Amino acid sequence: MAEMTMRDALNQALREELARDERVFIMGEEVAQYEGAYKVTRGLWREFGDKRVIDTPISELGFAAIGVGAAMAGLRPVIEFMTWNFSILAADQIINHAAKMLYMSGGQFNIPIVFRGPNGSAYQVSSQHSQALEAMYANFPGLKVVMPSTPADAKGLLKSAIRDDNPVIFLEQERMYGMKGEVPEDEDFTIPLGVADVKRQGKDCTIVARSLTVPLALQAAEKIEKEFGVSCEVVDPRTIKPLDIETIVKSVKKTNRLVIVEESHQFCGVAAEITAQVTEKAFDYLDAPIKRISSAEAPMPYAKNLEAAALPDVPKIIEAVKEVCYL
């Protein structure tokens, strides 16, 4: 184990997979010579060269399409979007091609591709650069959606994503690149997709959080325990699709209460999906309506105070837990 930032953990995963399998290559804007807009690909171009780490023009649809074609031809591309906001330009390739090729080719073409990059809010980058798009991608059959919340999870999940034979939407978080944590250095360390992780054990209320909201939920849980003696269990699904609903349901059956925290918008969101599944599978165990905390139903404001108000935070989580615990 070594302590490192999430940025370095992702970098280590990429390096190990580039070294492990020569079919793996990285492509995106400024991923090579500039070493990535957020330095996730630092050192990789120098180490693996032009054929393995490729700079592209500012043309998301184009390089996403090259990635899908390369995957059909047997390579294992890792496509970086400078942020997921720009993936919207490439949505046709992701949704209409990568997600559907295996089905529409009658099983002839697997698309072992990873689309990765930062998702969600950053620091005052306003409406067009702060979107959390997991609900949109999770809505389409054929795509796996992964959202790590710790450096170790980031490394283990990215390696699994690259080794997976299907398209994986890998959603990082700009605010979390500098977050540090213990990371296993074993090259065979992977975390299977579709397995949730209980980040904190508790008995009174379940908080389901992902990506950036996991550390917020953990902070809130500590405060709630101290101030109100309420013990929260924090469940991180880690993979949004396939969703490990069993772990969530198991926790809810224990605590009878559920708060879901997310950075994306609420309507038709992941929290809505989890809510529906929990009421289907654990209705008789609920003691309170499920509470969702999502981003405000508005384009992200630029102003710092309004941005903060639009996002989930520790006090909002505490309020929600108090509400479902009838405090």
Next chain:
Amino acid sequence: MASKILMPKLSPTMEEGQISRWLKKEGDEVQANETIAEVDTDKATMEMTALESGVLLKILVPEGGTAKLGQVIGIIGQKGEDISQLLADTVETATSPETSVSAADSSKDGEKAKVKEAEKTESVAVKSGNGFETAVAEKEAEETDRIFVSPIAARMAAEHGIDLRSIKGSGPGGRIIKRDIEAALARVATLEVAQPVPTEVPVSLPFTPQREALYREETTTQMRRTIAKRLVQSIGPIPTFYLTIEIEMDKAIEFRQQINSTVGEDEKVSLNDIIVKTAAMALMKHPFVNSSYRDDKIRFYEDADIGVAVAIEDGLITPVVRQANKKGILQISREIKELAARAREKKLQPEEYTGATFSISNLGMYGIKQFTAIINPPEAAILAVGSATPTPVVRDGSVTVRNIMHVTMSCDHRVIDGATGARFLQTFKQMLENPILMVV
């Protein structure tokens, strides 16, 4: 802090209790779990114990007074404590219509008209001094028509047989939530252990006999359901019919004498003991008579737990001889003697007089030749036993004298048909006329 002593539920069917004796006076020190009063329920005299230690500050229901379940009968607290507020509360909730109406008002906006109407009804009722309780009950029923309850609370209540209407929800809008059920269960647990006073809302639990006989259930057939429905429409919740049979008791009497010649004076068995045993053995051969009709199911008991009606000073109680089919006559006899003695002292515990699978009522000793008994639901039948009387009968063409006994079985027609009941009585008769058949 002073708290109210409420009338607890001390028997499965109890709706009110009569204070037969206060063992403590106002001002007496009371220890937790100490008996403070004796309460006559509908079945027995039960001891009521204090839930907490303190001083009995006030007795609100005197000896001989009757209180409904959950009604305040006294106040316990610390010496010298001011209980005027508690007394005022008690009095107000019992008598002041304004209080309850304004409380209702705050929880329900936009129903002013209804509230006013209730007010009107109530003040009229109060003036007449009669029927007031009915008016309040009706208003409450209307308000609690729709219970708000969280799914897990509803499930827990169902599992533990808690009546949600007996619980006050602490969630928003009065929603009953998990902690309310847990609190109710905690109260019930204390109630079951020490039968003390519930501190707040009394919880009514349907009584489950603690030692119910094992049973299997079979889904009722459509025909059986239709028979049941039609018959109930015709004559009430338990469509009863009666079958009478004559039994020659000479051999049973001889059998009794044989047994009694081998045992001591205090172990002598009665004819009734033999009848109980015989019925139990016959029931094993006729499962429909040893059963219980439960709408979509018929419950067939695997053992015969026989309720034996015992007359007591001011009523009747049926202590149960469990698994009479597996017990010897001497043991049955011993148990009946012991149960009857305690029944007369009103010392039977609820599990000793509930949960029979079949009952027998014997008025032979009063010289009653024949009568019908009322079924004790959910049992399917009851046997009314008359006296065994020397009677001239014709045997082999000549008149001779035999001891003839008439028994009449009341049958729940939803589960027992005429022929089913008749076949049981045939077996019963054959066994009594030839006791050896009981061991065949």
